[in-house]
Amino acid sequence: MADSADLASGKGHRDENFPVASVLLKPEHRAPVMAFYRFARLADDIADHETLPPVEKLAQLGRMRAGLDGAPDGSAEAVALGRVMAERKLDPVHAHDLLTAFERDCTVNRYADWDGLIDYCRYSAMPVGRYVLDVHGEDRATWPASDALCAALQVINHLQDCGKDYRTLDRVYIPAATFAATGARIEDLGGDAATPALRTAIVSLVPPTRALLDQSAGFSATIADRRLAAEVAIIHRLAVSLCGRLETRDPLSERVHHRPWEAALLATGAAAGSLFRRAA
Incomplete structure (x- = not known):
């Protein structure tokens, strides 16, 4: 068996789409x-x-x-x-x-429907938020809002990376039901740019993702630790912005990820708003 250290990609916490610690x-x-x-x-x-x-x-x-x-x-x-x-x-x-x-x-490299994808998020994303809340000693009544936010972040990442995941790993998180409903083909993910049908498929997943963000809109206000609340507000604001970008940008041929200065600008506004509301 290979040594696990030899399998590391070299990616670090500063390379992630959302703030980490x-x-x-x-x-x-x-x-x-x-x-x-x-x-x-x-x-x-x-x-x-x-x-x-x-x-x-x-x-x-x-x-x-x-x-x-x-x-x-x-x-x-x-x-x-x-x-x-x-x-x-x-x-x-x-x-x-x-x-x-x-x-x-x-x-598993395919998912049948939205419910199947969210079940995957139950294990791939929701435990992360729950762990962070436990570290801070937060009330577990905050878990549902955290789960919704974490699932939204996971889906956003899947949509941003849909072409790369398919080309390098033959892994597709866009549900089969979405392909069937829009007429898109899985093979479209291997192209240099999304076909009109694939664009429709990707955009069709933004509203249910935005619904998850709506469910977690008041999450930061329920967190006792004000510094964690500010970080959650930042993450939520970045996610809302990325949803908007996915509606207008093709992740196969255009940049969806925020540039550092864009993320910093959004983060500053979100953190300031959170801290001001907490002080008020």
């Missing part, structure tokens, strides 16, 4: 969040490795699961996260749920 968070909270990120980053790199056979991917992810439970031969990132969770008395279910999503990525 930004300086807004208190230092004592950033450390456990970063431990979770490093764990998730490695699992993602394993599941998305372009040449590793599925059976070895599953074996590597199995090592990570064992490491969470304290196995000495588990991956270093998993063992480290396991220690952090034990020290801070954090529920390990979130890390285990996340591994379930990456294991699914090794064997």
